[in-house]
Amino acid sequence: MPAHLVYGVVRLPLWGYAALTFALIQLMFLGVTLYLHRDQAHGGLILHPPLRHFFRFWLWFCSGTVTRQWVAVHRRHHAFADEPGDPHSPVLFGIRRVLLEGYELYVAAARDPQILANYGRGTPDDWLERNLYSRFPKLGISMFIVLQLAMFGVPAICMLAIQLAAQPFFAAGVINGLGHHLGYRSFEVPNAATNIVPWGVLIAGEELHNNHHAFASSPKFSVQRWEIDVGWLFICVFRTLGLASVRRLAPTSNLMPDRSSLGADTVRALFAQRMHVLRDYRRRVIRPVLRELIRGQSAAGLSRGAPQLLARHPRLLDEQAREELRQLLDRYEVLRAVIDFRDRLQQIWDEASASQARALERLKRLCTEAEGSGILALRKFARRLPTYVPAGSVCEPRPIDPSSGADAM
Numbered sequence: 107m108p109a110h111l112v113y114g115v116v117r118l119p120l121w122g123y124a125a126l127t128f129a130l131i132q133l134m135f136l137g138v139t140l141y142l143h144r145d146q147a148h149g150g151l152i153l154h155p156p157l158r159h160f161f162r163f164w165l166w167f168c169s170g171t172v173t174r175q176w177v178a179v180h181r182r183h184h185a186f187a188d189e190p191g192d193p194h195s196p197v198l199f200g201i202r203r204v205l206l207e208g209y210e211l212y213v214a215a216a217r218d219p220q221i222l223a224n225y226g227r228g229t230p231d232d233w234l235e236r237n238l239y240s241r242f243p244k245l246g247i248s249m250f251i252v253l254q255l256a257m258f259g260v261p262a263i264c265m266l267a268i269q270l271a272a273q274p275f276f277a278a279g280v281i282n283g284l285g286h287h288l289g290y291r292s293f294e295v296p297n298a299a300t301n302i303v304p305w306g307v308l309i310a311g312e313e314l315h316n317n318h319h320a321f322a323s324s325p326k327f328s329v330q331r332w333e334i335d336v337g338w339l340f341i342c343v344f345r346t347l348g349l350a351s352v353r354r355l356a357p358t359s360n361l362m363p364d365r366s367s368l369g370a371d372t373v374r375a376l377f378a379q380r381m382h383v384l385r386d387y388r389r390r391v392i393r394p395v396l397r398e399l400i401r402g403q404s405a406a407g408l409s410r411g412a413p414q415l416l417a418r419h420p421r422l423l424d425e426q427a428r429e430e431l432r433q434l435l436d437r438y439e440v441l442r443a444v445i446d447f448r449d450r451l452q453q454i455w456d457e458a459s460a461s462q463a464r465a466l467e468r469l470k471r472l473c474t475e476a477e478g479s480g481i482l483a484l485r486k487f488a489r490r491l492p493t494y495v496p497a498g499s500v501c502e503p504r505p506i507d508p509s510s511g512a513d514a515m
Contacts, residue, residue, distance in 0.1 A: 115256060115257050115258075116257050116258060117258075118258070118261075123258070123261050123264075123265060126265070127265045127268055127269060130168065130269055131268070131269055131272045132310070133164065133168075134164070134165065134168050134169060134269075134272070134273060135272075135273075135276070135277075135308075135309055135310045135312070136161070136310055136337065136340060137161035137162075137164050137165045138165065138171075138176075138273070138277060138310070138312075139309075139310040139311060139312055139337040140153065140161065140310075140337055140340065140341065140350075141153060141158060141161035141162060141165070141173075142161075142165065142171070142173065142176045142177060142180075143180065143312070144325040144337065144341075145158065145325075146173060146176075146177045146228075146229055147176075147177045147180045147181055148322055148323050148325070149228075149323065149353060150323045150324050150325040150352065150353050150354050150355075151325035151341060151350060151351075151352060151353070152350065152351045152352075152353060153344070153349065153350050154344075154348070154349040154350060156349075157344065157349045157350070162230065162239065163239075163246075166238075166239045166243065166246040166247075167246040167247070167249065167250050168246070168247065168250050168269070169247060169270075169273050170243045170244055170246060170247040171243075171273075172216075172239060172240050172243050173229045173230055173235070173239070174222060174226040174229040174230075174231075174235075174240065175216035175222065175226070176216070177225070177226055177229050178215075178216070178221050178222045178224075178225040178226035178229075179193050179194075179212055179215045179216050179221065179225075181225040181226075182215065182221050182224075182225045183195075183282075184319070184322055185225070187295075187296075187297035187299070187319065188286060188297040188298050188299075188422075189297075193211055193212065193214070193215035193221075194208055194211040194212060194215070194278065194282045194283075195282075195286060195298075196282075196283050196286050196287050196298075197286060197298055199211065201283055201284070201287045204278075204279065204282055204283035204286075205279045205280070205283040205284065206279065208274065208275075208277075208278030208279040208282050208283055209273075209274035209278040209279075211278070211282075212278050212282075247270075251266055254266055276308060276309050277309070277312070280302070280309065280313075281309065281312050281313070281315060284300075284302050285299060285300060285302055285312075285313070285315035286298045286299055286300065286315070287300070288300060288302065289301050289302035289303070289313075289315075289316070290316070291316050292316055292317060292320070292329055292330060292385060293316060293317070293319075293320035293381045293384070293385055294384055294385075294388070294417060294418065294419045295316065295319045295320050295381075295419065296419045296421040296422070297319060297419075297421075297422070298422060299315045299316045299318070299319040300315060300316050301313060301314050301315060301316045301317060301333070302315065303333075310336045310337040310340075311327045311328070311334070311335035311336045311337035311338060312327070312337070314327035314328060314329075314333055314335060317329045317333070317356075320356070320381045321356035321357070321381070323353075323354055324354060324355050324356035325337075325338070325341060325352055325353075325355075326338045326341075326352075326355055326356065329356065357378050357379050357381075357382070357497065358379075358382070358497070359379055359382040359383075359386070359494075360375065360379065360494065360495050360496070360497055361493045361494060361495070362493050362495045363493055364493075365492050365493050365495065366489070366492050366493075367492055368466065368469055368470055368473065368491070368492050369466070369492075370462050370463070370466055371495065371496050372466070372469070372491065372492055372494060372495070373454070373462050373465045373466050373469060374462070374496050375494040375495050375496045376451075376454075376455065376469075376491065376494050377455050378496065378497065379494055380452075380455055383451075383491075383494065384448070384452075386487070386490075387448055387451075387487060388417045390483060390486065390487050390490070391444055391447075391448075391483045391484055391487050392413070392416050392417055392444060392448075393413065394483040395440055395441065395444050395481065395483050395484075396412065396413055396416070396441075398483075399438065399440070399441075411430070412434060415427060415430060415431045415434060416431070416434075416441065416444075416445060440481055443479055443481060443484065444481065444483075444484060447472065447475075447476060447479075447484060447488075450468075450472055451469075451472065453468075454468050454469055454472070469491070472488070473488040473489075473491060476488035
């Protein structure tokens with residue numbers, strides 16, 4: 107048999123086929139994370155029109171992805187994260203099904219005209235979209251398969267098998283499945299989203315799923331210093347080349363250590379930085395109080411799951427967990443005081459937009475009560491609250507409006 111029929115037009119060494127396959131998969135994931143996710147779905151990133159259209163074409167060509175469908179399904183996921191209505195939550199469908207059949211769940215949602223109408227607004231609707239990309243979604247991927255077979259012959263069969271399985275497995279399975287099942291949580295968002303590492307080398311930063319749900323509109327997914335967002339690295343390159351611009355970034359924790367008085371700007375700062383404040387509360391109050399209980403041998407009935415029960419967002423606790431939490435708080439007065447402070451602080455944030463004066467008065471009263479609680483960790487945290495200041499007060503970048511964070515599309 108002639109060699110060109112076996113190896114196609116281009117013959118590569120084994121490592122060459124592997125490297126090209128990996129590069130094509132990474133290009134596809136860059137299109138997903140930069141164009142579909144950060145640009146189209148959330149709008150925190152604005153790609154230059156030629157770059158935007160390149161990714162739109164490439165995703166249609168190599169995977170048959172239609173922009174409006176992907177964006178609509180993803181926005182629906184944020185609107186109903188891990189609740190009835192979420193198209194692909196492992197909490198609802200089970201981790202096994204989402205991991206192995208995540209693509210089927212995506213397709214079912216993408217074919218729902220109501221989801222497309224409600225959540226697909228603002229996506230491209232030009233002549234190419236109407237007459238080519240959306241009208242013939244399988245044409246591109248068919249051309250992609252034929253082209254690879256012609257170029258690489260028999261080796262292309264293995265290459266295509268890996269490439270065509272990559273997006274359904276990693277995007278629909280790993281991110282939507284494992285990203286709501288296991289890993290670590292930097293922020294207690296009202297859904298089960300987690301950060302999973304070390305998948306960042308393979309899925310362009312999408313593994314930082316908990317961070318993304320905390321600050322959905324931010325195109326930078328890394329928050330902690332040791333986290334690596336490969337997609338953000340490419341954004342920085344494209345910004346330097348004038349091919350991308352960033353509309354908003356996640357708020358940072360802005361502190362002015364010498365400040366000791368509460369003011370209206372404190373309320374605004376705490377509201378804007380509330381995800382960071384809650385994380386600090388978990389580290390500086392809940393954990394130390396638990397350790398003190400254990401050291402004092404006062405926690406004979408303290409279960410191993412107590413730290414998670416105390417830190418977990420209330421919406422994520424089932425009835426059994428809620429009952430265990432109630433018993434725990436009834437048994438330990440110090441834990442009841444700690445959780446009561448956190449809940450009342452969050453209530454102040456909920457009312458801050460209606461009346462900042464009232465919110466400030468309640469915050470002062472709460473801090474006064476913390477001073478008289480006799481709980482050292484709580485007293486220290488209450489004294490730390492005035493040090494939170496609005497963005498710009500300590501030469502930090504202007505943060506996004508956090509109302510577009512955990513509950514944003």
